[in-house]
Amino acid sequence: MAAEKPRPPIGAHVSVAGGLPKGIDRALELGAETIQLFLSPPQTWRFNPPRAEDCAEFVRRRAEAGIDPVYLHAIYLINLAGPDQTILARSVESLVQYLRIGADIGAEGVIVHLGSARGRPLPEAKAQVAAAIGRILGQVPNGPALVLEHSAGMGESVGHRFEDLADILEASGAPDRVKICLDTAHLFAAGYPVADPEGLGRTLDEFDRLIGLGRLVVIHANDSKVPFNSGVDRHENIGDGYIGLKGFRVILGEPRLRNLPFILEVPGLDNKGPDRENVERLKRLRAEVAARPEPGA
Numbered sequence: 133m134a135a136e137k138p139r140p141p142i143g144a145h146v147s148v149a150g151g152l153p154k155g156i157d158r159a160l161e162l163g164a165e166t167i168q169l170f171l172s173p174p175q176t177w178r179f180n181p182p183r184a185e186d187c188a189e190f191v192r193r194r195a196e197a198g199i200d201p202v203y204l205h206a207i208y209l210i211n212l213a214g215p216d217q218t219i220l221a222r223s224v225e226s227l228v229q230y231l232r233i234g235a236d237i238g239a240e241g242v243i244v245h246l247g248s249a250r251g252r253p254l255p256e257a258k259a260q261v262a263a264a265i266g267r268i269l270g271q272v273p274n275g276p277a278l279v280l281e282h283s284a285g286m287g288e289s290v291g292h293r294f295e296d297l298a299d300i301l302e303a304s305g306a307p308d309r310v311k312i313c314l315d316t317a318h319l320f321a322a323g324y325p326v327a328d329p330e331g332l333g334r335t336l337d338e339f340d341r342l343i344g345l346g347r348l349v350v351i352h353a354n355d356s357k358v359p360f361n362s363g364v365d366r367h368e369n370i371g372d373g374y375i376g377l378k379g380f381r382v383i384l385g386e387p388r389l390r391n392l393p394f395i396l397e398v399p400g401l402d403n404k405g406p407d408r409e410n411v412e413r414l415k416r417l418r419a420e421v422a423a424r425p426e427p428g429a
Contacts (some may be wrong), residue, residue: 137198138422140389141165142353142414144396144406145205152182152190152237156197162408163415166393168203168243171233175208177222179229187236194238201240201393203279203313203350204230211247212264213257213290220264223247227268231275241277241349243313246300249288257290262303269307279349281313284321284365292322292363298342312343315352315397316383317368320375323361327379329386336388345388353380353394353414369398370413377417384414385421 143166148155152169159167172179182190194202210223230242249257268278280300285292291300301310316326325331339345355373357366371377383389394414400407 137165138415138418139391140351140384140418141200141393142396142411142418143167143199143393144411145169147405152186153193156190156193156199159199160197162406163411165199166201166203166395167199168205168395168397170205170207171230172207174205177207177209177226179226181229181233182237184236187233190237201350202238203393203395204234204239204242204276206230206242206244208245210244211250212244212261213247213252214250215252216250220260224264224267224271227278228271231268231272231278234276235272235274239276241279241311243279243281243350245281245283245289246291247289249290251288254290254296258296258300259303261290262300265300265304265307265310269309275309277309277311277349279311279313281352282315282318282322284315284318285323285363286365292318294339294342301343301347310347311349312347313350313352314339314348315354316375316380317354317356317373318352318365320356320360321358321362321364321366323363325360327360327375327382329382332382332386336386348392351383351389351392351394352397353383354397355380367398369401370396370410370417377413380414380417381421384418385424 143164144162145168146155146158148169155169211219234242246261283289283292319326324335355368355370355375357368357373358364396406396410398410
């Protein structure tokens with residue numbers, strides 16, 4: 133009988149420069165058990181679909197490596213909330229492209245930042261996001277999940293309060309395929325006290341009440357370069373920021389998060405992105421938490 137895999141699965145965002153299968157090579161180099169990737173450069177609208185043979189090779193290599201789950205991350209230019217309708221149309225088109233390729237490679241979902249209201253009233257921005265979700269899923273009716281990422285609250289970004297995500301879900305009709313990604317650095321910056329047991333417990337209770345824990349499918353595991361409730365999105369390597377190793381022990385020890393993938397988006401020790409050392413830091417903390425006696429034991 134195969135040994136049970138450690139939980140939660142720990143991985144990282146990886147580059148697919150050179151072709152989709154290169155993402156599996158880089159995942160293995162990092163020791164990643166789960167991965168996230170861009171299909172195209174995140175700062176441009178230009179999209180060249182991966183070759184069919186690369187998609188097939190990715191699927192085969194992923195199965196061999198046992199990497200699970202796989203998420204795509206949408207490009208950074210997307211803005212579903214702002215007043216520019218040309219940007220909105222391009223955002224919808226980009227997400228449709230990502231969802232279609234995601235279906236081809238068996239990705240579990242496409243993670244997206246909702247964008248900025250850019251001066252418009254928040255209720256209008258949220259209504260537009262909800263309508264855009266309907267348009268996107270209508271064009272890809274059987275694809276992977278569309279995963280809305282909670283933001284840090286910088287500027288006029290939409291989605292840093294659970295209430296706003298709940299409003300968007302309700303206005304969109306709450307399709308089953310719409311899920312949520314929580315980022316530890318974003319939560320911390322947005323004023324959710326996730327680095328201590330009581331605060332994390334209250335945060336998850338609030339999320340469950342407003343949205344439902346069944347919609348939470350992935351954690352972006354990032355330390356925070358900025359203090360609590362700063363409203364600033366700045367990722368730091370695990371243990372080197374304000375959440376710290378102690379905070380990540382708390383997060384990894386929360387039973388309600390145990391089966392969710394933890395995906396790193398940290399700068400890395402050489403500022404080239406997630407590296408093996410950060411993956412190992414999380415794995416060591418996971419092992420420490422697993423070795424602790426159960427309460428009451």
